[in-house]
Amino acid sequence: MKELSLHLLDIAENSLTAGATEVSLGLRLTNAGVLFLKVQDNGRGIDVEKLRQIENPFFTTRTTRNVGLGVPLLKQHAEMTGGKVEIRSNPGKGTEITARFHIWHPDIQPLGDLEGCWMLLAVANNEANILLNCETPGGSFRIGSAEVKRELELEDLQDAEIRADLKALIRNNLEDIGLTNRKIAYKK
Amino acid sequence: MNKIKSLSDLKKIREEQNRSIELRSKGEAAEKLVQVKVAMATCGIASGAKETMEFLMDSLEKRGVNAVVTQTGCMGYCYAEPTIEVTMPGKEPVVFGNVNTQKADEIIEKYIKGGALVDGIIPVNYETIQTKE
Numbered sequence: 108m109k110e111l112s113l114h115l116l117d118i119a120e121n122s123l124t125a126g127a128t129e130v131s132l133g134l135r136l137t138n139a140g141v142l143f144l145k146v147q148d149n150g151r152g153i154d155v156e157k158l159r160q161i162e163n164p165f166f167t168t169r170t171t172r173n174v175g176l177g178v179p180l181l182k183q184h185a186e187m188t189g190g191k192v193e194i195r196s197n198p199g200k201g202t203e204i205t206a207r208f209h210i211w212h213p214d215i216q217p218l219g220d221l222e223g224c225w226m227l228l229a230v231a232n233n234e235a236n237i238l239l240n241c242e243t244p245g246g247s248f249r250i251g252s253a254e255v256k257r258e259l260e261l262e263d264l265q266d267a268e269i270r271a272d273l274k275a276l277i278r279n280n281l282e283d284i285g286l287t288n289r290k291i292a293y294k295k
Numbered sequence: 296m297n298k299i300k301s302l303s304d305l306k307k308i309r310e311e312q313n314r315s316i317e318l319r320s321k322g323e324a325a326e327k328l329v330q331v332k333v334a335m336a337t338c339g340i341a342s343g344a345k346e347t348m349e350f351l352m353d354s355l356e357k358r359g360v361n362a363v364v365t366q367t368g369c370m371g372y373c374y375a376e377p378t379i380e381v382t383m384p385g386k387e388p389v390v391f392g393n394v395n396t397q398k399a400d401e402i403i404e405k406y407i408k409g410g411a412l413v414d415g416i417i418p419v420n421y422e423t424i425q426t427k428e
Contacts, residue, residue, distance in 0.1 A: 177337040231366040276299045
């Protein structure tokens with residue numbers, strides 16, 4: 108996993124597999140340079156026993172393989188910057204995973220293609236509402252796939268021109284609040 | 296052109312340019328479309344499934360293929376990621392492994408458009424990572 112946005116894509120995929128109809132990708136950057144990545148869903152949730160094992164890379168509920176690397180990788184990358192991962196889940200109601208990063212740490216990964224990740228989730232999961240909430244000291248930005256389809260009177264977001272325009276819309280807003288790939292990832 | 300900053304900007308631009316969207320009607324039966332599923336679990340994403348999926352969505356539309364591209368979880372072929380499952384209308388699904396953008400291009404041209412088999416098919420009775428020793 109080379110970019111922070113790919114972690115969001117990966118965790119959101121778990122949410123959708125867990126039957127979520129609404130998945131929120133959150134990104135909050137504080138004045139102190141702490142970045143919180145959060146995925147919140149209304150899926151089936153995780154029971155206490157499984158929650159205890161979720162950070163174990165050799166535990167998974169899937170039957171296709173023996174490992175579950177998504178959360179352990181996120182945890183490893185957060186801890187590499189002095190951060191951590193917190194998971195709260197309410198069986199039957201949903202799950203919230205928050206990862207804390209310190210953006211001035213040299214080991215932080217670049218933000219990557221956040222708008223592209225949101226777009227893929229929104230296109231490939233037409234029945235779900237995929238939200239993106241970003242907040243920095245420079246402002247905030249929010250978009251949701253259900254709202255986009257309602258406003259533009261579309262049944263889905265498969266059209267290439269719509270996708271390109273929406274990605275530009277998100278990119279422009281992220282730049283306005285200081286969230287560009289380069290700015291968030293401090294590299295010497 | 297002004298930068299698009301809001302949904303109303305986007306709506307306005309589309310109205311000005313009189314752009315219409317060819318909507319897939321809800322009634323269009325899925326079995327008449329080429330269905331492509333991209334495995335997007337951790338193993339797939341780490342191997343480049345996002346780029347593969349973006350390429351497939353753009354290229355299928357540009358080449359006029361009536362297809363729907365969706366995502367799925369791990370199919371168990373972690374050693375062959377990115378993997379995709381292609382279902383042609385009226386045919387059995389076929390899983391391809393190691394599908395980078397170059398391979399995806401070949402699959403569109405030769406398998407989807409041309410109907411010819413290409414290298415990289417993972418047989419249905421092949422071992423998943425669970426059964427592979």
